[in-house]
Amino acid sequence: MGLLEPMHLxxxxxxxxxxxxxxxxxxxxxxxxxxxxxxxxxxxxxxTALNSAMHEIDHSxxxxxxxxxxxxxxxxxxxxxxxxxxxxxxxxxxxxxxxPKTDKPARTTRSAKPAKSA
Numbered sequence: 351m352g353l354l355e356p357m358h359l360x361x362x363x364x365x366x367x368x369x370x371x372x373x374x375x376x377x378x379x380x381x382x383x384x385x386x387x388x389x390x391x392x393x394x395x396x397x398t399a400l401n402s403a404m405h406e407i408d409h410s411x412x413x414x415x416x417x418x419x420x421x422x423x424x425x426x427x428x429x430x431x432x433x434x435x436x437x438x439x440x441x442x443x444x445x446x447x448x449x450p451k452t453d454k455p456a457r458t459t460r461s462a463k464p465a466k467s468a
Contacts, residue, residue, distance in 0.1 A: 354362075370378060 367375065
């Protein structure tokens with residue numbers, strides 16, 4: 351029990367035949383075929399462009415263990431020092447104060463019922 355059963359397909363084919371007529375159906379199918387071909391061509395071109403861009407990005411990155419040129423170290427002594435210095439331990443953050451839990455619901459500032467005037 352699929353979405354389109356054979357009887358449904360026959361009814362759709364008859365409706366198309368009545369709506370377009372026997373002379374227009376070949377032109378309609380030819381147009382659909384050309385459109386599908388262009389769509390496939392565009393999809394393949396997109397895949398090719400994406401793969402070439404991914405390949406270019408993959409080969410343009412340098413590995414992390416590449417030595418740093420001496421010119422960079424000479425121009426930026428802080429960079430060299432930061433690389434060789436041991437990391438300083440961070441100061442421990444103060445712990446937040448614990449809030450005691452109560453079984454009572456929180457109080458509201460508004461009164462539950464307005465006062466009745468006589």
